[in-house]
Amino acid sequence: MGPGAGPDAGADPDAGTDPGADANTDPDPDPGPGADARTAPDSPAAGSGWRRLDPRSLLVTAELLLGAAFGAGVPVGAGLAAHLDFRAAVAWTLAGCALLVVGGLAVDVLRLRHTRYRVGAERVELRTGVLFTTRRSLPRDRIRSVDLTAHPLLRLLGLVKVRIGAGDQAAGGESALQLSPVRRAEGESLRRTLLRRAPAAGDSAGPALAAVAPGWVRYAPLSFLTPLLALTGWGAVMQVSQWFGAEETVVDWVRDTFSPLPALWTVLSLGSILLASGFVGALGLWTEMWWNYRLEREPDGTLRVRRGLLTTRSISLEEARLRGVDLVEPLGVRLAGAARVEAVATGLSRRDSEENDLSTLLPAAPRAVADAVTARVLRAPVALTRPELTPHPRAAFARRLRWSLGAALVPVAVLLGLAAALSVRGLAYAGAAVAAVLLPAGALLARDAYRSLGHGLAGPYLVVRSGTLRRSTVALRRDGVVGWTVRQSVFQRRVGLVTLRATTAAGAQAYAAYDVGESAGLRFAEEAVPELLTPFLAVPEATPGPAAADPADPAAVPSVRAGGDAR
Known part of the structure; x- marks a missing residue:
């Protein structure tokens, strides 16, 4: 060329x-x-x-390789020193580190050159x-x-x-x-x-749709990530102590420190220390990810999220790709009156969204702030995530109650079975204690899951809500729905329930209204996207007579033909 x-x-x-x-x-x-x-x-x-x-990438690579060489060289050198002369161990370690750095730089030079x-x-x-x-x-x-x-x-x-x-x-x-x-x-x-922007001097995006508030950090520990961070920290301590041959020392120190305490206080103390470390880790992770957060709408309508303390990120989302929003409320965050907002947009793979948080428009923030952000993002006069939704039939509550109580009875049955097989009375007491805790908790979760169910229409959007440990309220553009999937299990058929899934090219690809009444669900699907489901409906023929058919009569309600999957 x-x-x-x-x-x-x-x-x-x-x-x-x-x-x-x-x-x-x-x-x-x-x-x-x-x-x-x-x-x-x-x-x-x-x-x-x-x-x-930019050739300055070599400086970055060199610094990263030096850090990796130091991190790997210290435990390797300590291990070699246990079997070799100290000078020989240092020499071998330095030679390996030098080989790592020089080899990595050579690879990066070739990458930049080609x-x-x-x-x-x-x-x-x-x-x-x-x-x-x-x-x-x-x-x-x-x-x-x-x-x-x-x-x-x-x-x-x-x-x-x-x-x-x-x-x-x-x-x-x-x-x-x-x-x-x-x-x-x-x-x-x-x-x-x-992105076809006209060059602008400075920030010409106008007022921010949302900006971080220091008080939002209080929601960081209210997630299931906190105990995972605690366990990860404990695992890191044990791994480092193993590198230096001090694993037994750490275990002995923990045993000597807590041995004077009763067993219950020992468990509570260790649990509190782990949770405190997870609490600190969650605060640090939130600060790194959401420091200086700002959500803006640029002059051409593109949404831009800027955030990060050490690692800064600038994420752009074209408004033309936006099909709706998802108001997510994990249980702990919801109990604190907060929620986060995610975009339902085309072109965001689920892997990218989960690994890089590309779809998150707002971190956990007070519910009023989250509702206001959804309204601004969708250019709606009111928050579409707070409409009056149609409740689902009581049969949906019965199904959830059976699921939760059945799951709670599994560990109880295991403990009682072991108590009977081994003739250990303590296992029977443990089974009774577990039942006393899990059965009421399961009933409460079932009630909350049922109360979270709902569906409705809000202007050009359809809204579905479900979930208890992670409640999700999705406002999806009706013109973005490309199909309906109607599912009905044998147990649902007995109580007249169906699960409707609105298929779309955005976000999770499908959003469901679970356990909705069969007639109400089909009417909802037909009203949300007219004529899309019509070819798949079987309408009973009207019987001649002076009286008009009663719309409330189940015999006059459309039903889905076999293979009810409208695409």
Whole structure:
């Protein structure tokens, strides 16, 4: 390709055959004379030349490798010193660390030398590979997000990692291009250009839809993550002590410290210490993730979330991709009167949403704030997550009560069975104690799960709510529903219940109204998206007579034909 070629002229032949992201592997690593140009225009939209990643990436790699070498070298050196002379152990450890650092830097030099990217008038192209050259490209009209991330080392050097997404649900992230790293100014310029923004001086986004308040940190420990962090911290302590051969010392210290206490107080004390460590860990994790949080709507309507203390993140979401919102209330957070808000949008794979929190628009915040944010995000006059929803039949409560009591009786039955088989009276007492705790708790959870059920319509949105340990209220655009799935088990059929799933291309792909009355559910689906379910309904023929059919009569209500899956 000559240096004077147009933005897309001379690109690899496969680039135009697929409307999505193209990947082409070529055993020839030579990028060609035109692609090897080291100088490129300052504006990413102006260039026909190929651009390099920032070479200061080597400094970041060196620092990370030194940290990894130190972290691995200390326990390895301590282990070698137990079997070798001290000087020999140090020499072998330093040699291994040097090999790790030099080898890692050599790999990164090759990566930087053979990685190029180009922004053309129609496509964004990325070329990588040493032995085999992989060329990938994204059509600019399909780019839906340009996210910027910078951990502390990148921030220190003024660099960012850029992730360019096409809004596809491809596995393995193959629909996204990653540039790691580029200058921050260049990353911002790429974001504005690829999302068709007009360059603006400073922040021209206007007032924020939401900004962090210091008091929100109190909701951080009210999650199931807190005990997991506590156990993780204890595991880390034991692992480090094992590296240095001090595991028995730690165990002996714990035993000597708590042995004078009764067994119950020992358990309570250790549990309190673990929970306190999990509490501190949850506060630290929340601070790292949500420090300086700000949700904005930019002039072209794109939603932008900026957050992070050490690692900063800038996540963009085009409003055209938004199909609704999900108001999530984990049990602990809900008891504290709070909720978080997630976007229901196309182009966000579930893996990306879970691993990178790309769909979270608002962290756990007071419920009034969460409702106000949902209204602002959806441009609605009132919060669509607080409508008067239609309750579900009492038969749905009976089903949940059976489930919860059945689950609570399982450990009770196990303990009582062991007590009978082993003739141990203490196990019988333990079974009775467990039943006294779990059965009332199960009944309360069943009642809460039933009260959480609901469905309804709010203007252009349908709203469904369910869950107790994690209650979810989803407001989904009715024009975003592409199908209905009607499920009815044998037990549901006996009590006249069905489960309706609204299928969509966004978010979790389907959102359900569980255990709704059969006639009410079908009417809800038909009213929410007219004529979508009609071909699958069987309407009984009217019987002749002077009296009109009663709409409340079950015989006059439409039912679903066999195979009720409308797509």
